[in-house]
Amino acid sequence: MTCRLDAAALPPQPPRAAAPLPAALDWIADDLAALRAEGLERPHRVRSGRQGREVDLDGQTLLNFGSNDYLGLAGDVRLTKAASRAACAEGFGAGASPLVSGHSQAHELLERALANLLAVDGALTFPSGFAANTATIAALAGPDDVIASDARNHASIIDGCRLSRARIGIYPHRDMAALDALLAQSGSVRRRLIVTDTVFSMDGTVAPLADLCELARKHRAILMVDEAHATGVFGVRGSGLVEETGCADGVHVRVGTLSKALAAAGGFVAGHADMIHWLRHKARAWIFSTAHPPAVAAAATLAIGLLAEGPHRRRELLERAAGFHERLSRSGLDVAGATTQIVPIIVGSAGGAVAVSTRLAEAGLFVPAIRPPSVPEGKSLVRVSLSWHHTADDVGRLVSTITSILSDRADS
Template identity: 35%
Template sequence: MPANASSPTEVAPHIKREKIISLLKKKFDFENAHLRVPGKKGNGILSKCQSYDAPNQAKDLGIYPFFREIQGTEGSKVRIDDKDVISVSTNNYLGLTKDSRVIAAARAALEKFGAGCTGSRFLNGTLSLHKTLERDLSAFLNREDTIVMSTGFQANQGTISCLLGRKDVAFSDRENHASIYEGCAIAPGKTVRYRHNDMDHLEYCLKKHSGVDGKIIITDTVFSMSGDIANLPGIVKLAKDYRATVLVDEAHGLGVLGDRGKGLTTYYDLEKEIDIYVGTFSKSLGSIGGFVSGDARVMEYIRHKASAFIFTAALPPASVAGVTAALDIMNRETERLDRLRDNTAYIKKGFFDIGYQVNNNQVPIVPIKIGDEALTLFLNQLLFNDGIFASVAVSPVVPPLNAMIRTSYTASHTREDLDRILASFQKFGTELGIIPQ
């Protein structure tokens, strides 16, 4: 970067990719930015904080992509720095966060029950609203029972950590969400991580533990960064062969895949084969919260044993009522799902046509894999300045040198939005040598 440039956008666009990377790297050690920061000896537990400088370095370069302040939202747009930009950094797949019926239901619950529950579901925080939502989810997913929790993170963490006993073994896809990692890490049982979506490796791991009675295979159905879908038929077959329980995390499958957005489980017609279904309200259902569904006896156990459920305050009334309304809309009106699928097909074909590699599936998560972290942050900033708000995934969220721009699409995007996004990616991708001229 020129010595007097304060932001990467001041770098002339004709500068070649290698040049930009080397200029940025001189100032910022991207590959090692995530590593443990050595604290100064003798300065106590907080010394690591004093020497943690990676965010400031990125801010100085004008390429810091996190914690952007959103001043308002409208359809596919968000307002940031007093400017409307198209968001491809959202999990509001069905565009339900601002549906008037969802807002009305949330407002009514707020008026009736107040701002919060001020206590755990276990003791004093279970409202009739929670029970209604649990019944609705059980009916929608054809499960005996459901537990509504305060976040999807806690649903995974609480469920896994209370089920995985000392003698049990969990088999967890290496690309699973952090909440699954955390659940496994705090459980007394052992966890074996199998290679991402690799059924041969999963079978190898299961075979090695065939003497173990308590085995559980855990997988995201839609992987949140790559947008891959799990090989659920393969997993179910192996679970049968090796007598293992199956837990799926449908965080990004719910509202997106299968009939009426019931998830990958329904897409593959495997509802009866999946023992435990975990989901979140923070994506298609447009709010916050999580849940776990399954057989009544299993749910009753989790309800009384999961620390992440028992020792935390209940999901607030407005959120519960909003989610209940959103679920009803999702179940009855399929046009949002149709629009989401049309938009997904359109954007994927568009990216493919201009030279980006994309997954050929129905998942509206479209990662643009760049590799180098400096180049990824730089491209992201150029996109933002051009009116596109995307997310970046850098190490440790993805392995080093696997940095990507994670884009995601919703029913609210218009064709005009999608064409604008493609034009922007084409322009900067070509300039930076990411795609062919």
């Protein structure tokens, strides 16, 4: 099946800054100029066609190291067909929030498939992983509570913590002694919540789950983990790092996304049936936001089914990642503790990261630059996401190109 959108049917792009900003918004021009001066202006690229091993961005075909399509399912026609069948059966729009009439049969099947995959009682789906995090954290914690959050957690966790109005303690990345001290000093509070990514999205590092479970038990804290980058990649069944590390009994709340390895869209929270039922009364992004389309839910359900069929994809991906780490370290490159399919190559300045990413694109490789606020000041990087599609030759080409670009920069 080959399909193309009709680009000629698009209305022409309006010229940038065709008219001056209205006076009430004129500060935006200064803000944009400051972003530009700091090397922080973001590109606005258009992708065309399906993505896979390669991606077409603004008309340039590049080897794709910039997508979270870890299992190579984003362009898979089986997902497209599942979505088409569901759209045919249930229509496209969900029409309302899940609480009202947006929760379709396709959503129910998805939630059951998720609960089954994670071997828990229940799951609840959200329009995005971002919404799952903000809604769940703000439901679990309030002004009388303390949240302990890893310094490298995703923005959706950070925003969820802020939204809860709880007292927030940030512990240095994966520093369990600091977390222990933070919880010990939390005093008498209603609830303590520890929240962490399992695979950190910009670092490719993993959370020390066994130690986190022990500290949660010691301090009678709730342990919530975000498996966004681990779902589909880790664990015998592919449910994530909780499964891989055998920590299911110590983790109370498991959040994840359907948008990365599962190649669909939406987020989920999973755990005890009573907690899931309680969240239906408390999670505002579930109550007050339209459910994602049933067709998307059906594609995600199919992708979950493929996890059971195809453990070879995650095994091959992780083997490729291990080979990549080894080749990088033999070339003397610092990957800052990354041990997963996400590999940051630290450049330093925001402008430097953009320059490296641009040179990689000139060599035919898409590796996006990641700059503040996604990473701390002075720690800008190019972020490599490996996918099942990549061959050993692709990875070899990436290592030699990056090594040569970085050594040119060191010499100049």
